[in-house]
Amino acid sequence: MDVDTHEKELHLTPEGIPGVACPDCGITFVNRFLQCMSVLDVDESDRAAVAQREMELLGLNSLPSRAGPPQASQDEWQKWEDQLQTKNWGADEPSKWRKAESNGTGRSYGGWGPKRKTPEQEDKDKALDKETQQLLQLMTRMTLRHEKELSRLRVDTSFVMFCDVGDHGCLQQLKATAENWQEQYAAQKVTTSLKVIMMLSLLKALRSKMEQVTIDQEITEKYKTLAWLSEGANALAPCWNYLEWNSTDKKEQVASVPPIKHQEVLAILDRMEQAVPQPGILTDFRNTKGMDGKPSEVVPFLISIGLRQAATAEVHAGLQKLSGCSCMKLVACRLRPDRGQRPQLAKQIEEAFKATTYCDWGGDGGISTGECLRLPAFAEPQGTAVRRHCMVKFLSLPHDVYADMLECHLLLSCCTALLRQQEAQPCEGLGMMARSDLFVYAKEELDQASYEAFVNYSIQLSERVGAKISAITPPPMSLPSQHHSQAEILAWQILTNGSGSVWEAVRLVASMLRFEPPRQRMMQSDTQAMSFHLGICARGGLVGVCKDTLTHRNVCRLLCFYVQHLCTGHRFTSISINRNYLAPAHRDLQNGPEENLIVSLSLHDEGGLWVESPLGTVYHEIEGRLIRGEVASLQSHALLFSANKCWHAGLPWKTYDRYTLVAYTVRNWAHLREPARNLLTELGFLLPDVPAEHAGLGATPSILPPVLLSAEAHP
Known part of the structure; x- marks a missing residue:
């Protein structure tokens, strides 16, 4: 009995699943690449069969068979094999070797060797040089990387529509529309792009089908039998169900998403018909596989929208509402958002590249000899704490700060609503007013009845909020002998009291500061932006102390206490209070590796980060x-993020002025002299640990005032 020595050996995992044996350790792993079948294609084919049965139930034209006779394709394949077998390697070579051009002094070496080349020699002669191989490697990597980025964008901009093949849907209408457009465009009778015409044709077909629902009672009952429709407020206002595919039972079922009203779908179609013809809204509407190619039960279409125009939000919301909705069944279509999967062409490029002899990587697919390992990214050089992947950390506000902010926000909203009832506009500085100042402003601007309503609302609000929690503030520092500002005097009085609402105290002091135009080059053209800096400042390789730090010591202590109250242990060297600061996208390259803490001091609409x-x-x-x-919103919580690594930008705000507090670390702060560091520590700045490379004073010159270069720098 002959034994087939080429029989493939079967390897099983400990769970009894067929797998691949590792050539090094012998352990069998699951081959996940072979398990990754195209579930999408299988599901859509099954759903097409379900759609065909539903059309037969409705009495519409059934799905015609498009599969051709298999014998024709087999004959073509056999003909191609015969051509390959009859190929002659030496057919393009001369029948005789040419005599070498010599003068008879010796034997020519042109005729030595075999007269025909073997396949191995042909492949060797045709091998690419190393420069070309490297070029192909780089081009393949760049192509796949580019396609990966495009797949990420398609998740937010594209939708996939699957049209069932047959006469009962919109596929034939779309095809006829495309052919008619081609004729009219060649005759220069139309100027609108084909994608817009195709999309409008689809919307028109869907609207025509939906208008029949409220007219034909018989077809409505059939739709209810198929679970497409459900009862609404009345017979003229049914609701369309959302459907999902049950892969276990191989059928569609009603999803848990609430149904959408018939009138709402018609309103969506109205908005889309008005927005789609606008430039920049619809960027693509095309068939991804061709309508005259390989027979298929489903024809997919890609619908893409832009990102710039304002109307794209309405179109995207409308397509999102229609995704999975049973109303699309009226035109034999199914719509869903793009999942960002790699197209088949990209997969073929990767497989073809890995099949070459000069491929130096295995890609993500293929047969792997082991499972994928993920190494942890530790947060510190020592310990087992793992760094989190998120770029922004949200810090909950302390209870006393949150309660004060909530009460002030509700009072401000009530005052603003009463002002608008009187057709009056609130002032821009209203978002920084304290509770008492808000009452004074309301008494001056509101009429008697509105002011009494405002007072009654504040009394009820105080009863619901409860007693205020006061924070214990640090002791004050002595006031300078002269030239002290109102903000410094107020901060000294607040610290002298020893307790109180730290949120209102910081806001009052911040509103009295003398702001200056921003120093950053990117903000110098903004005439509304103003800033106030305390702590360490840096200019290139030079570091020093901001001039206002020496004259606002109690302000420094109050603000530093507030920063530690928000985030205990946060390390920072500087504080900036920005007013109406709309910074463009940037990275703070002059900052150190420590995270920035940013929180809003004012109450305003929008204006996030x-x-x-x-x-x-x-x-x-x-x-x-x-x-x-x-x-990220700056209201109701503080933010921590790496400003020197992450791009960030301010967002526009409304109604009131926008005040923000930022606690950060400059890059070369360790070059600061010891007396200045001690002063900042006493003021409340929690300086980072000195890195080893900056442990000494260094040779960098200082721009400190002379008073800080001596040991008597302390107050």
Whole structure:
């Protein structure tokens, strides 16, 4: 009995699953690449079969068979194999070797060796040089990387529509529309792009089908039998269910998402019909596989929208509402957002590149001999704490700060609403007013009845909020002998009292500071932006103490106490209070590696912070490329993020002035002299640990005033 020696050996994992044996250790692992079948194609094919049965139930045209006779394709394949077998390696060579051009002095070496080349010799002669191989490697990597980035963008901008093949849907109408457009465009009778015409044709077909629902009662009952429709407020206002695919039972079922009203779908179609023809809204509407190619039960279409125009938000929201909705069944379509999967062409490029002899990497797919390992990224040089992947950390406000902010926010909202009832506009500085100042302003601007309503609301609010919690403040520092500002005097009085509302105290002091135009070059053109700096300042390789630090020592102590009250143990060398500061996208390269703490001092609408994040969904164009990020609100919590590594930008605000407090660390702060460090520590700045390379004074010159270069620098 003959034994097949080429029989493939079967390896099983400890769980009894077929796998791949590691050539080094012999352990069998699951081959996840072979398990990754195209679930999408299988599900859509099954859903097409379900759609065909539903059309037969509705009495519409059934799905025609598009599969051709298999014998034709087999004959073509056999013909191609015969051509390959009859190929002659030496057919393009001369029948005789040419005699070498010699003068008869010796034998020519042109005729030595075999007269025909073997396949191995042909492959060797055709091998690419190393420069070309390296070029192909780089081009392949760049192509796949580029496609990966495009796949990420498609998640936010694209939708996939699957059209069932047959006469009962919109596929034939779309095809006829495209052919008619081609004729009219060749005759120069139309100027609108094909994608817009195709999209409008789809919307028109869907609207025509939906208008029949409220007219034909018989077809409505059939739709309810198929669970497409559900009862609404009345017979003229049914609701369309959302459907999902049950892969276990191989059928569609009603999803848990609440149904959408019939009138709401028609309103969505109205808005989309008005927005789609606008420039920059619809960027693509095309068939991804061709309508005249390989027979298929489903024809996929890609619908892409832009990012710039204001109407794109309405179109995106409308397509999101139609995704998975049973109303799309009326035109034999299914719509869903793009999942960001790699196209088949990119997979073929990767497989073809890995099949070459000069491929120096295995890619993400293929047969792997082991599982994927993920090494942890530790937060510190010692210990087992793992660094979190998030770029922004949200800090909950202390209870006393949150209660004061909430009460002031509600009072401000009530006062603003009463002002607008009188057709009056609130002033821009209202968002920084303390509780008592807000009552004075309301008494001056509101009429008697509105002011009494405001007072009654404040009494009820104070009963609901409860007793205020006072924070214990640090002791004050002595006032300078002269030239002290109102903000410094107020800070000294607050610290002298020893306790109180630290949130209102910081806001009162901040509103009295003497702000200056911003020093950053990117902000010098903004006439509304103002800033106030305390602590260490840096200019290139020079470091020193901000001039206002020496004259606002009690302000420094109060603000530093507030920073530690928000985030205990936060390390920082400087504090900036910014007013109406709309910074463009940037990175603070002059900052140290410590995280920035930012919190809002004013009550305003919007005005958050955009921060770069690999998991974000809000894109910002920076230096000609789109950066992914997230928008974080500065109200009701503080933020921590690495300003020297992450791109970040301020966002526009409304109604009131925007005040923010930022506690950060400059890069070369360790060059500061010891007396100045001691002074900052006494003022409340929690300086970072001195790095080893900056342990000494260094040779960097100082720009400190002479009073800080002596041991008598302390007050």
